[in-house]
Amino acid sequence: MSFIVAIDGPAGTGKGTMASRLSKKYNLVNIDTGATYRCVTLEMMNQNIGMDEEEKIAEMLKSIQIELSTEKGKQKVFLNGQDVTDKIRSKEVSANVSPVSSIKQVRLAMGGLQRKMAQGKDVIMEGRDIGTVIFPNADVKIYLDANVEVRAKRRVKQNEEKGIEMSYEEVLENIKKRDKNDMEKEMGALKVAEDAVVIDGSEMTIKEVEKAISNVIDKKLKEKKEQEKIYWVRPETTWKKIERATIKAILHAFYKVVFRIEKINEENLPMEGPVIVCANHLNTWDAIGLVTASKRRIRFIAKEELFHNKFLNWFAHVFDVIPVKRGMRDIEAMKMNLTALKNGEALGLFPEGTRKGLAKGAKVQNGAAYMALKTKTKVVPVGIQGTFKPFTKVKLNYGKPLDYTNYEPKNPEKEDIEKVIKSYRNRLEELNNNKDEAIKSLNETSNELGKFNTALEEKAKVREESLVKIRSKVEDVNNIEEILKNIQNEIKSIEENYILIEKQKEKADKDYEECNLKVNGITGKCTELYKRKVNEKEKLYEVLQEENFLNINEVKENVLNKNKIEEWEKKA
Secondary structure: OOOEEEEEOOOOOOHHHHHHHHHHHHOOEEEEHHHHHHHHHHHHHHOOOOOOOHHHHHHHHHHOOEEEEEEOOEEEEEEOOEEOOOHHHOHHHHHHHHHHHOOHHHHHHHHHHHHHHHOOOOEEEEEOOHHHHHOOOOOEEEEEEOOHHHHHHHHHHHHHHHOOOOOHHHHHHHHHHHHHHHHOOOOOOOOOOOOOEEEEOOOOOHHHHHHHHHHHHHHHHHHHHHHHHHHOOOOOOHHHHHHHHHHHHHHHHHHHHHOOOEEEOHHHOOOOOOEEEEEOOOOHHHHHHHHHHOOOOEEEEEEHHHHHOHHHHHHHHHOOOEEEOOOOOOHHHHHHHHHHHHOOOEEEEOOOOOOOOOOOOOOOOOHHHHHHHHHOOEEEEEEEEOOOOOOOOOEEEEOOOEOOOOOOOOOOOHHHHHHHHHHHHHHHHHHHHHHHHHHHHHHHHHHHHHHHHHHHHHHHHHHHHHHHHHHHOHHHHHHHHHHHHHHHHHHHHHHHHHHHHHHHHHHHHHHHHHHHHHHHHHHHHHHHHHHHHHHHHHHHHHHHHHOOOOOHHHHHHHHHHHHHHHHHHHHO
């Protein structure tokens, strides 16, 4: 896995200096993103291309060649084969680089170039939007800041060392202007990434700033090493196969005896080809039950925290469980999931992402839908019924596969998709509420039943006590028959109420099972709709990128402008 450090911040904060020093310290490839934009600015000046000449800019970007290299510890910048290391730092280039970097065509082209430069490498990059746009999944994100006066003084000193004559007032004004332009850009605006570490270097020395950033990198590298241990997959050796088969047989026997596990319609699970198994999540036992009970080998997706336990880590590596970070987009886990499906494996997951998620009103996640559509894979829903308490009965009900092997989207309107998804979500929530009410009613019935049982026991006790008193007082036997008759009537009434409560309990159990089946059905439909949504969203943005549009609003603006121009031409 590559390691990426992103340093963002305004001009003059020392990003370039830090990138240079840290690249040597951690053996990282230093990619100066600012240099790429400066090269474009210089080339536009060389060709006398204006900021609004879109066609000329597009042609220039097709042919421009930018190369970065390191010679004797110093970075060299080459533009179309010529060394422009010093030229791109000139006063004229510095004054124009911000507006040039705001041009959409330039940002798209340089963003692609920067990602290509970093591909498969351990890199450090500094700029304005590295952690927010270029590499939003960077391992380390630093936002390096400093007050504008300090930055201006630093830049004046740098210029003096390079032989560039600029007054403090002129540099200060240029930095203020650039800050404003950078923060107001339509694309790649300067801002702090949500997960970035902010470091204010106004009152810090270079070594102090370097140490602060190094502490962040060191911590992340340590986490990375631990993560690599987790994501490491044991080779598929003969011993591993024997080990997995033995453990699976033992655990399956245990589940059959202890939980009386029963499989229903297992023939719905394809024995070959890629498949995603989606089940409702009750507790830790259900995943192990599915893996060991199913005839086919299923690789489950589990939260990364489980891998920190030595025993569970060993178990997970035996069964090739895929770890995933909860609460965030885990790129590495997604790659492993997609690779497994492309290799024809069976993948198991819980779409609600948490124990008793649907019962608690949790939303179905769209990960399964995305993977199913991405790989055109079958999805098998599995309903798990039971409590996984010793010597109770647990049922694994395999539903009919949802087949997406020949799925081809028909490009429905995004708004229509959202409406349908919303309606199904509302229906799912309604079913969840009904389920909760059924459970509540069942609990109340059980409580009432307990009260009647207690009352019955108390009456029986009173009866025995009464009989003892009667027997001890034979002289008062005239009304024994009447007393016994009254007691028997009371017992009969209690028994009738008991039978009634039992019937109510049976009805509540039936309602609960029906509700659970409906929830599973809606879950499948909701998952399918999410898949369609994700696919259409991807296609929409692919088309936008091909046509050099940023978003839908930009398309609308272009259409409106075109209509206005046509009207003016007619009037003219």
